[in-house]
Amino acid sequence: MRILVYPHDLNMGGSQTNAIELAAAVTKLGHECIVYGRRGTLCARVEELGLEFIESPDPGRRPSLRIARDLQRLIREREIDIVHGYEWPPGLEAALAVESETDVAAVCTVMSMAIAPFLPRSMPLIVGTQQISAVEQVKGRSRVHLIEPPVDLDHNGAVSDAAVSEFRATWGPGELPVVVVVSRLVPELKSEGIFTAIEAAAELDSTTPFQLVIVGDGKARPAMETAAARVNDLLGRRAVVFTGQLDDPRAAYAAADVMLGMGGSALRALAFAKPLVVQGELGYFRTLSEETADEFRWQGWYGVGEGRDSGLRSLTAELAPLLSDPRLRAERGVFGRQVVEAFSLERAARRQLAIYRDAHARRGEQKRQVAEAVRSFCGLATYHVRQRIDRLRGTQRTDDFNAEPVAAVRSAARPTATTTPDGPILWFPGVGWDTLAGTDRHLAMEIAERHLIVWVDTPHSILRARDRAVPAVTQPHPNIVRLRASTFAGVQRPLLRGLANRRRAAAARRYLAGAGLAPRAVIASTTAPMLDLVDGLPGMRVYYATDDYVEAAGIWGVSRRYLSTSRERNLHRADLVMSVTRELGRHLQRGTERSRWLPNGAELGRYDGIDDIEPATVGLARPIAGVVGQFNARTDLDYLRAVRDEGLSLLLVGPRWFTSQADDEAFDDLIADPGVRWIDQLPPDQLPPYLRAMDVGLTPYRDTVFNRRSFPLKTVEYLAAGVPVVTTEVASPEGLDERWVQTARTPGEFAALAARVARAPIDSAEIRRAAGVHGWDARAIELQMWLGMRGRHEEGEHTRTARDDHRAEPAGSAGSPGVAGVPGAHREGVSSQRHLSQRAG
The missing domain is CATH 3.40.50.2000 (Glycogen Phosphorylase B;)
Known part of the structure; x- marks a missing residue:
């Protein structure tokens, strides 16, 4: 493939550095990447990596029709397959450029801490934090992919001792521990933490003095230098030093004893095995450790504290132990290097290449989307009106979407699920019992050895004779009651699909009510929004993703919007989320609590x-x-x-x-x-x-x-x-x-x-x-543990399994109570002959 990579700026910054280094990594995988944009300091890095650079015209006001037309020219002349814009202006310009071109797709990456709402939802979007991915999916954007800021581990580890010595000699850190910040010095997002660090240099001088070295440039630098001059005068030494922007800041990372930063800069610090204090806003400072790693993987290398007044106290509490204990610094540095291995540039490049392939294969789906184009246009127009009003008021912000980060939004606490310890498991599978012996059926049969399963088949058409021949309530396996809901033909058509799902939920409610049962858990391993449709029933709600159903839309020929909306409805109701791979689990995570990993098993007995x-x-x-x-x-x-x-x-x-x-x-x-x-x-x-x-x-x-x-x-x-x-x-x-x-x-x-x-x-x-x-038995044991259920692994060697009981005792005997009047069925605490007569639609 031939990819045109279009960063929003080619001066020093995390997003644009990622764009260039990823382009080089994708090139190594056998594809051609061309960097496009206005000249800046990072052009030297483009040349160093052997990438072709094409200078763009002056864009003027963004998004720019002039740029979109120039991109179209390049698409045709260079036979471009993918136009990849970084941040929202290039993303919109890329979308405009490819709209009338048949063989090219647009992709957008946003590494800001919030997403411009007017970016087209039909365009694949890559974001840098798991939390932002979750928020965007909840808002209805289904083409969202997570690539955390990648790190070139080889490049960022290759700094000579001579370069480090020269850095120290130039900026004069002396013998004190060195705390380094590498950042753009802009008012939004970045400045609060740096001002606090300047204050901390004075606060800790009497106990754990250190040298603060600030690398970077930007609009906030004059105000920061004024604050630093006051501290330097107070302490009588150069406690705070500004280097300005460095074309190659690696020596600064290597010279640090402690790094302070956020986002991509924080991750690059870990590549140098440096202890890291992550900065955010409203007084947020936290050191990376085993206890905090999951927090950063969720919200990104950034956070929001309780208020600005707490910032100095928080930062000094994080810095003091590191400054006073070289061994602790070494331990934190080693742990950080282990963490950053998961953010390697090569791994990110392969993931990005998969996104490119999918985008190109589905390029027609992102074009001529009239409703989406109108939504984007109206959103952009509203944004520009607000920008003009802010300029008139004097309140306009430079990094507009960084100024309102997603991490600042507090999640509402989830209510605790009510459970019925002796109730059955209500299971909504992805396919019918007779269709395929898949993941859900294997798990259900294993769990049925000790617990009653009420299995609710996918709806069947009343027009097919073979479907009408099967009763509404049957028992296909010991201790499993199968319910079937009938509906009209064409269950995948929008209106009929909704009706079929409601009839399926109604069948489950009627059966449970008629049998006097309350479920201990409700499991949905289906594309339908069943957890939402049975809201009000007791029991833990479990969503189990056996595949990424939304990404399967093209394979299955089902509406992507429907699959995405249904999944979000299930996730919103779920108390427990499970997935067959960790990557899928991360994609489905909607809060700080991790999804559980339950991979497929095997029929060992076969x-x-x-x-x-x-x-x-x-x-x-x-x-x-x-x-x-x-x-x-x-x-x-x-x-x-x-x-x-x-x-x-x-x-x-x-x-x-x-x-x-x-x-x-x-x-x-x-x-x-x-x-x-x-x-x-x-x-x-x-x-x-x-x-x-x-x-x-x-x-x-x-x-x-x-x-x-x-x-x-x-x-x-x-x-x-x-x-x-x-x-x-x-x-x-x-x-x-x-x-x-x-x-x-x-x-x-x-x-x-x-x-x-x-x-x-x-x-x-x-x-x-x-x-x-x-084996499936091992997978079932894990699931039962998460549901708080006693499985046969807890019974001891003297207790027979349900399968042994079934072989040993006649149906309906005291040791083997019948369920639904079907021989050999088992259920905890309930026995009734009325189950078969309980019709389920």
């Missing part, structure tokens, strides 16, 4: 005795690399072709569901190779012989946002069958045994790794043993 099964005869030469699962838009066929080119045979088992002609043709070409065998969908019980024929299992996921937030069930199934795995880096292997799951970043690496693993001797029994902790 592979008992697999060593005694003869491998399937597939007519392929060994070694054989295999893929089991669906072949669709998620599958990267380039990786499979590379494996075949490496000399391995390919065994592909599963249905094909490609939506693009290019993918369909590429798959046809692949399976036409005599060294490739494709077998269409098979029942699960017929898979073991084919897995036995494989020397290595492959998980070849494309690098997309959806895939990065998914947990590949096939990877766990391979391991359960004793097959080692090679996967693309996209498909998270977190929590799996690294001896048997290896990742690759490119088709070439993937193929070479697959060949090496396939030809190496393996211990299938050891692979299965390592996979033993990933």
Whole structure:
């Protein structure tokens, strides 16, 4: 791809530095990035990184039609695929430029502490804090991605001792500990903390004196220098020193004993293994430590305190221990370096590249959105009117959206959920019981060994004869009552969809009321807003995301707006949020409390005795690399072709569901190779012989946002069958045994790794043993713990499981009370013959 990167400014600053360094990192991944903008001090860094620079015309008033027209010219002349604007003016100009161009998409990054509300919601937006991502999603912006300010760990660690010595000699810190601030010196957001630091130099002089070095420039510098002069005169030394703007501030970071900062500057300090005091506004100062790391991951490297009057007291309390204890400084520095590893530039570049690919693939969705264009235009017009009024009043602010940060908004406390300890679990799954044995069904069957599950199927059409043949209340599994709600055909059409969801909720309410039951928990693992629709029922509300449903909109052909709105309604009601990957959990987090990670599991019992099964005869030469699962838009066929080119045979088992002609043709070409065998969908019980024929299992996921937030069930199934795995880096292997799951970043690496693993001797029994902790029973135990339920792991060896009880005792006996009058069902404390007659719509 060819990407035009357009920072809002090319003088020193965090957002623009990130833009340039990310552009260079994306270029290293095999793409072309061109930097566009007005000349500034960072042009030297652009040249240093070997990036092409194109100077823009003077924009004048922002957003600028002159810039938009120039961008259009470059799009056509240079065949640009992505125009990436940093901050809101370039973002709007990028959106204007691509509107009439068919083969290009716009992306916007905002690293400010709040988002301009008039940015088009149809344009992918990248933000720098988890809290801002959550707030924007709640407001209805579904195309939001989180990339915290990345840090080039190699560049920011490469400072010579000579450069540090020269810095100290030039700015004269002497023998005292040095506290360094690297920042733009502007009135909004930044200045309060720096003024407080100047005061702290005087306050601590008698106990823990230090040298304050302030690196940067801006409108607030004269006022700061005046304050610093008063302190220097009072102390009789240069306690506070201003360096001005440095083209390369790395020596300042390296020379520091303690860093004070926010945002990208704070993260760069961690790359130098320096202890960090994070500054914010209204008296906020906090040191990074194990206790505070989660707070910063949520709200960003910034915060809002209780008031300006508390700032000096807060800062001195944070600085004094660090200044007096070199060992504590070293410990905090080491911890900070560990934290910043997660913010590496390479990791951020790969994530950004996935966003580019998604944006380009869906470029048509962000154009010709008339309602969104009107909303943006009206919002921008209102903004300019307010700016003019503020100028007339003399109250206009330089960093307008930094002046009203999201972190300053206090979240309302959530009410505590009421629970019924002996009640059933009410479960709204994503698919019907008979449709697919997926994550929710596996978990429900495991939990049903000790607790009653009321499973509410997705609505079915009253017009289909096969649906009418199934009763409204059945028991498909011991201790599981299945409810079915009928509705009209076309349940994915907007009006009928809402009706179907309400009928589903009504079916659950009627059944519970008729049976005299109150749920202990309500679980929604569905795209429908069921937690909101059953508001008022008791029990803990749980939202379980088994995929990023919103990013799946294009794959499923369902409205993105509906999926986003439904998810937010569920999240608003949820007491507990769970997800199959940590990245998806972070995306869904709506407060300081973390989402819980509950990945997919495996049906371990299906592979008992697999060593005694003869491998399937597939007519392929060994070694054989295999893929089991669906072949669709998620599958990267380039990786499979590379494996075949490496000399391995390919065994592909599963249905094909490609939506693009290019993918369909590429798959046809692949399976036409005599060294490739494709077998269409098979029942699960017929898979073991084919897995036995494989020397290595492959998980070849494309690098997309959806895939990065998914947990590949096939990877766990391979391991359960004793097959080692090679996967693309996209498909998270977190929590799996690294001896048997290896990742690759490119088709070439993937193929070479697959060949090496396939030809190496393996211990299938050891692979299965390592996979033993990933069964659905283990996942169910975790879920029960979070729900505050006693599971069979707590019963002790003398207590039989519900499954043992079912085998040992007749239905309806004293030891095995019937549920819904169905033999073999179990439920805690309730027995009734009326359940079957309780009709659910």
